[in-house]
Amino acid sequence: MMTTPLGIIAGTGFYDLDALEDPVVETVETAYGEARFTRGRWHGIPVVFLTRHGAGHSVPPHLVNYRANIRALADAGVRDVVAVNVTGSIDPELEPGDLLCLDDFLDFTKGRVSTFHDGSGPEGVVHVDVVGAYHPELRREILDAASVVGEAIRDGGVYACFEGPRFETPAEIRLARLAGADVAGMTGVPEVVLAVEAGLRYAAISLVVNPAAGVGAQDPITMDEITAVLAASSAKVLAILDDLVHTRATFAS
């Protein structure tokens, strides 16, 4: 049985997938520029793993070539993408280490190229519907996998994407909260939008690594704090991915 590779996009704190068997790094040229990913097998099924900030986390969130990354995955035969985004919590009920399976987003970015559709293609002007951009069936797979491995994950969450690379002001976070955001990040958009435009099924796990600006204690957000939460909690995300892939492998065989 032919299985299309599962795409995994991860960012801060997730630079290697040790579980990948026979990993091969590929640098590919797309119509939008270069992208780099690692092909391998996980539980026997093909996986394409892409670190969105590039080798050694060298690309800041506002300069990630989101179009090249998504185009490269689509060109590599990927049809389903599970993304990981680390975030600051806006909902005061959330704590560092908490997980959410996102179901909507707010776009506070500026200055990013956010679409493949510039009107020059044969389809002319295109307006893509992004209701359900986080694919319901793929979300279900994440939630089921979390349940199997016993990791708590909130079913749903609104991701507010800011331009970065600076963290937000407390006022920006209050605005996002008023608009219904649960978590803040810098990379989820336009990644999810481009995935939809490219016809990919996309879902995202958000790992909270700090309270967003002005939420809770007024301490500055530090990389030390974020690194400590990642060290304590990234295994939860990997366990969910492992079960999701294992379940797919079981059904593929």
Ligand SMILES: CSC[C@H]1O[C@H](OP(=O)(O)O)[C@H](O)[C@@H]1O
């Ligand atoms: C290290 S804090 C800011 C950084 O972390 C998030 O990364 P990612 O979305 O790639 O998981 C955030 O968006 C920023 O890029």
Ligand code: HPA
């Ligand atoms: O507080 C934050 N804001 C935006 N992006 C983030 N990524 C991790 N924490 C944060």
